[in-house]
Amino acid sequence: MDVPQKNIIPAVEVRDLAIGYGDRIVLEKLNFTIDPGEVVCIMGGSGCGKSTLLKHIIGLYQPLKGDIFIRGESMVNAAGERKKALMRSLGVTYQGGALFGWMSVAENVEFPLREYTELTAAERRERVQEKLALVGLEKFGSFMPAELSGGMCKRAGLARALALEPDLLFFDEPSAGLDPLSSAGLDKLILDLRERTGATIVVVTHELDSVFTIGDRALMLDRERRTLVADGKPAELIKEYAGSWVGDFLSRNGTANR
Amino acid sequence: MDERKNQLRTGIFVTLSLVLLVLMLFYFGLSEMFVRRAKAVTCFAESVQGLSVGSEVKFCGVRVGEVTDISILSREKLIKVDMAIELKHFKGVDESGDADVRDMSFRDFMEKEMKEGLRCRLEFQGITGMKYVSLDYFSKSGDIPVAPVEVREEGAFYIPAVSSTFKDILVALTNAVDRLSKMKFETLFGEVESVLKELNSRLADPALGSSLKNISRLTATLEKSAGNVSRVFSEERMEKLVSVFEQNLVNYNRLAKQLEKISQDMKLPESASGFRDMTAAAIEIRQELTVTLQKLGETLESIRRLAEQINRDPGFIFGGARKSQRTEE
Amino acid sequence: MKKIFSQCGEFMIFLGAVAGAVPELFRRRTRRWREFFYYAELCGFQSLPIVIMLCFLMGVVLGIQGAIQMRKVGTEIFMVDLIGFSVLKELGPLMVAIIATGRAGSAFAAEIGTMKVNEELSALRTMGSDPAGFLVLPKLCAMVISLPLLSVCGDAAGILGGMCVGVSVLEIPVAAYWLRTVDVLNIAALTGGLVKSAVYAILITLAGCYCGFTSSGDAQGVGRGATRAVVMSIFLVVISDAVMTLLFSFIGW
Numbered sequence: 001m002d003v004p005q006k007n008i009i010p011a012v013e014v015r016d017l018a019i020g021y022g023d024r025i026v027l028e029k030l031n032f033t034i035d036p037g038e039v040v041c042i043m044g045g046s047g048c049g050k051s052t053l054l055k056h057i058i059g060l061y062q063p064l065k066g067d068i069f070i071r072g073e074s075m076v077n078a079a080g081e082r083k084k085a086l087m088r089s090l091g092v093t094y095q096g097g098a099l100f101g102w103m104s105v106a107e108n109v110e111f112p113l114r115e116y117t118e119l120t121a122a123e124r125r126e127r128v129q130e131k132l133a134l135v136g137l138e139k140f141g142s143f144m145p146a147e148l149s150g151g152m153c154k155r156a157g158l159a160r161a162l163a164l165e166p167d168l169l170f171f172d173e174p175s176a177g178l179d180p181l182s183s184a185g186l187d188k189l190i191l192d193l194r195e196r197t198g199a200t201i202v203v204v205t206h207e208l209d210s211v212f213t214i215g216d217r218a219l220m221l222d223r224e225r226r227t228l229v230a231d232g233k234p235a236e237l238i239k240e241y242a243g244s245w246v247g248d249f250l251s252r253n254g255t256a257n258r
Numbered sequence: 259m260d261e262r263k264n265q266l267r268t269g270i271f272v273t274l275s276l277v278l279l280v281l282m283l284f285y286f287g288l289s290e291m292f293v294r295r296a297k298a299v300t301c302f303a304e305s306v307q308g309l310s311v312g313s314e315v316k317f318c319g320v321r322v323g324e325v326t327d328i329s330i331l332s333r334e335k336l337i338k339v340d341m342a343i344e345l346k347h348f349k350g351v352d353e354s355g356d357a358d359v360r361d362m363s364f365r366d367f368m369e370k371e372m373k374e375g376l377r378c379r380l381e382f383q384g385i386t387g388m389k390y391v392s393l394d395y396f397s398k399s400g401d402i403p404v405a406p407v408e409v410r411e412e413g414a415f416y417i418p419a420v421s422s423t424f425k426d427i428l429v430a431l432t433n434a435v436d437r438l439s440k441m442k443f444e445t446l447f448g449e450v451e452s453v454l455k456e457l458n459s460r461l462a463d464p465a466l467g468s469s470l471k472n473i474s475r476l477t478a479t480l481e482k483s484a485g486n487v488s489r490v491f492s493e494e495r496m497e498k499l500v501s502v503f504e505q506n507l508v509n510y511n512r513l514a515k516q517l518e519k520i521s522q523d524m525k526l527p528e529s530a531s532g533f534r535d536m537t538a539a540a541i542e543i544r545q546e547l548t549v550t551l552q553k554l555g556e557t558l559e560s561i562r563r564l565a566e567q568i569n570r571d572p573g574f575i576f577g578g579a580r581k582s583q584r585t586e587e
Numbered sequence: 588m589k590k591i592f593s594q595c596g597e598f599m600i601f602l603g604a605v606a607g608a609v610p611e612l613f614r615r616r617t618r619r620w621r622e623f624f625y626y627a628e629l630c631g632f633q634s635l636p637i638v639i640m641l642c643f644l645m646g647v648v649l650g651i652q653g654a655i656q657m658r659k660v661g662t663e664i665f666m667v668d669l670i671g672f673s674v675l676k677e678l679g680p681l682m683v684a685i686i687a688t689g690r691a692g693s694a695f696a697a698e699i700g701t702m703k704v705n706e707e708l709s710a711l712r713t714m715g716s717d718p719a720g721f722l723v724l725p726k727l728c729a730m731v732i733s734l735p736l737l738s739v740c741g742d743a744a745g746i747l748g749g750m751c752v753g754v755s756v757l758e759i760p761v762a763a764y765w766l767r768t769v770d771v772l773n774i775a776a777l778t779g780g781l782v783k784s785a786v787y788a789i790l791i792t793l794a795g796c797y798c799g800f801t802s803s804g805d806a807q808g809v810g811r812g813a814t815r816a817v818v819m820s821i822f823l824v825v826i827s828d829a830v831m832t833l834l835f836s837f838i839g840w
Contacts (some may be wrong), residue, residue: 056715088715096711101701102625112714157710172706264628268733275736278743287774384662487741 009072010201011168011200012037012057017066017198019049019056025064026052029227032219036167039194039201041211041234043250044221048206053221054172057202059087070168088116089170089250091161091199095176097153099145099160106132106141116164131159134196135189151182158186167199174208208250272291277379294345295323296364299414300378300391301336301406304425308389309380315341317393322347334406338376340414341391374399379417396420488563499554506547513539544573601719601797602825605727608720612728622725630691631733635740642741645678645750654757663757668766670749675776676783679742681828683734684787688820692795695726696816699799700809708800723796727789734788735781735806742780779835786831787824794819 010033018028026049034040055061057073068075070086077243078086084108099108109128113119119127132138135155147151154174161169171190175183187210194201194214205211211218211234218228218237222245230237230246241247306328315323323343331338343364345351351363368376368499375397383390397420405416460466517536699722702708711718746768753759775823794815803813 055709060709060712084715084717087713090713092710092713094706094710096705098706100707101705102622115716116716160710264624267632268627271733272636273626274635279739282739282742282777283774285769286772286777289769325672424667434744526782 002161010034010069011038011071012202013069013072014057015067015069017056017068018064019052019061020064026092027221027226027228028065030066032228032231033202034202034217036200037198039190039203039214039216041215041218042202042204042221043206043211043218043249044222046206048221049226050206050221051172054170054202054204058090058092058170059083065143065223080239088112088164089166089168092106092167093154093157093161093171093174094237095154095173096150097145097155097157099153099156101145103145104141104161105137105143105145105148105156108139108145109163110155112160112163127163128159131162132156134162134193135159140211151178151186154178154186158189162193165197167197167242169193169199169201171201171203171205173205174203175205180209183210183215190214196214218250220249222246259423265408294360295342296361297326297344297415298341298343298368298417299338299412300341300417300419301334301338301407301409302378302380302421304380304421306337306339306380306389308382308387309339309391310388311386314390315343315393316390317343317347319394320347322393326486328535331406331408336406336549338406338409339401345587361415368415368417370401371419372396372402376417379416380419380422380424382424393417461465481562487561495557499550500559502550502553506543507551509546510543513543597801598797602793604717604719605723605793605796606719608724610825611720612724613643619721619725620769623729626691626726626729627733629694630687630730631737634683634686634690634733634737638686638737638741639744641682641686642674642679642744643748645682646674646745647752649673649678649745650749650752651756655754658757663759664763664767666749666753666757667759667764668771669769670753671772672776674745674749675742675772677780677828677832679745680734680780680784680787681737681824682786683737683741683757684791684824685821687730687734687788688736688791688817688824691726691730692791692816692820693791694783694804695795695812696782696799697809697813700802700812703777703799703802703804704806704809718800719796723792726796727792730788730792731785734791735784738784742777775785775839783828783831786827790823790827791820794823 012034014030014032017030017077018025019030020026030053042050042053052061056063057070057075059068059078063076063232067077070090073086075083075086100111103111106125106128109131110124113124113127117124128141130137132141135158137152137155139157140148140152142155145156148156159169174186174190184224188201190201191214193199201214203210203214215234217232218230218234219228220237221227224230230241232240234250238247238250241250309325309328311325311327313325314321315325320500323341325339326342327338327340329338329340330336345360345364348364348367351367352383375395376393377396379392379394379396380389380390403418405414405418407417408566428527513536518538520536649670650666653669657663657666657669692729699708702722711721721801748766750768753764754761761789798812798816798819802808802815
């Protein structure tokens, strides 16, 4: 477990962020940093804006206020090719995998390589095979996304996110819509990845099992107060916020699931 | 694989369409590029309404080309019509060889024909009002009219034009209407009017009324006098006169016969007494004749007097008639 | 009113994004032959039978209607002009455009809408690709190439249909019909129709993709987007037809 150090540049830094759609503010006054190598879980009830926050961090949406720094570089103020490059340096896995339907799994994984690297066809094939092996889909390279199960799609999506070997990985609801076994398998995969690559990993989830299994840190978002309400190690948070809403959320659901 | 099938189908589709496209381009226009043409120019002094770029050019009814441009020669006030004539329709003309040779061959042919009266003329094409340029022997053979200056400057091959039948009719009509319009209808009408006025005023004159009355009275009088005259020359008197005259003539005849007989039987010594008798008879006849003539003269005199009387006063006939009627009563 | 303005604004933004992506066409790496062939097959080859059939019938219908009127004044041969010019200038491109709207325009909207639902668009963007360029340009190229080609086939079918009527109903000899066709039709009419067809292709593609991009991110939204794409495409096609016909008439096409 890495101990955060003050002198290194945080992988993600959020400053006084306010996000929302049009006039409606979903979340505001957000301030937190994520250090390199950490596995951070962003949690909260349904509709509190977890996924929206994630999409702001990875640069899909422009925030209403505040700034987001990826490795010290502003995502909000970046533009054009610079922003594209910045976004490309992040690996993002979506809820449903977001594989391109008209390409086979292998081609999906190959896509970023073909677009943004100077690798030869053979090198690309090797890299694709390596990434597919990493997520346990080495035999499914020639399958079309429609022929895969939900969990396989997510893993294939992960393989694609890993293709460019990013040091910052985002997962949007990795366990949503999966049976507990597949979900646990995915959690194991995430831990495995951290071991292997030492990448910083941000997971948006409401699955408490996952939080306690993989999370170094948990960030709790509250829909009512529209801001960040708790920040710390999951196990410690239960104690710290015992009796309050956060403690309830973590312990009750957590124990129920256990 | 799927991708190869896509490409194959797309390939088939594109090939088919392109072949079609090329065919259509060729038939709808590009084939025109390979047709050998000669340029010709004609000028019309009339309106070319109904003629447009692309209108047909026909040589004695055979379509040989089309109109390529229509412009106005501002100096001569003529409509210049450029034509492209396809040489393939002229079998005798040298179609091979380069453009100059072909042109010259065509020009030679056309110049010969133009001397024989070949001219351009606008003709109606059907009922639509569209026109075409007709090349035909509209003119008598002879000299070719000279091209307008602007055409000559351009160096284009000029085929002179004659005005269309329609134009001729139009000109004749226009002239007639022109002449009609030139007649001074106002003065003409003025004269007629003044004559009528005069007539009117004469008719209104009161003297005319009285003279008319006089005339009618005169006429009546004349009728009556005619009646009197006929009574004077009554049938009986005339018959009597004529019978007297006849009698005289018969006597004269008899005398003549006696005279002849006497002269035939005459013996000079004894004939002197016969001659004397005869002479006495002749004298007698002559006296009778004189009386008859005197009577005739009297009759004529009385007629003359009557006419004189009528002349002096026609009323006398009425008066005389009434008097005589009264005396008869 | 405000909605219309904001929609126009959105469309302009979309247009700008597509236009900005055009230079990608000239970079070897971002040429997407695969997608191009996929869409070329979808809106080209697969539409060919229906286009040929519809245009043929259009020629037949036009021929019969024309024949009824022309016969009254004894100008049957002008039916050739009527069919030739209306098919070449209007009906061919228009029929193809309508079929393409139904086949391709709605398909584009549904496809992009579905990608939006599946977050594939987001994925594309986080991979640093421009969705407008990536998704629209291959479709645009495929359409711009295949629609005029389809129009050529449609034109031929339409003229053939008219010829069938002319020969059978009006008893115009085949040779006379053909000579008249070749005589009156010109390249300007053909190319005018093809230019129109290419413009329709652009409009249909843009309308379809735009409706896909702006559809709300759920299954219903995808359906609505597809419907909207069809309505918008046909609207744009007819408007542009009117404008182009007017413009072409100025230059004498």
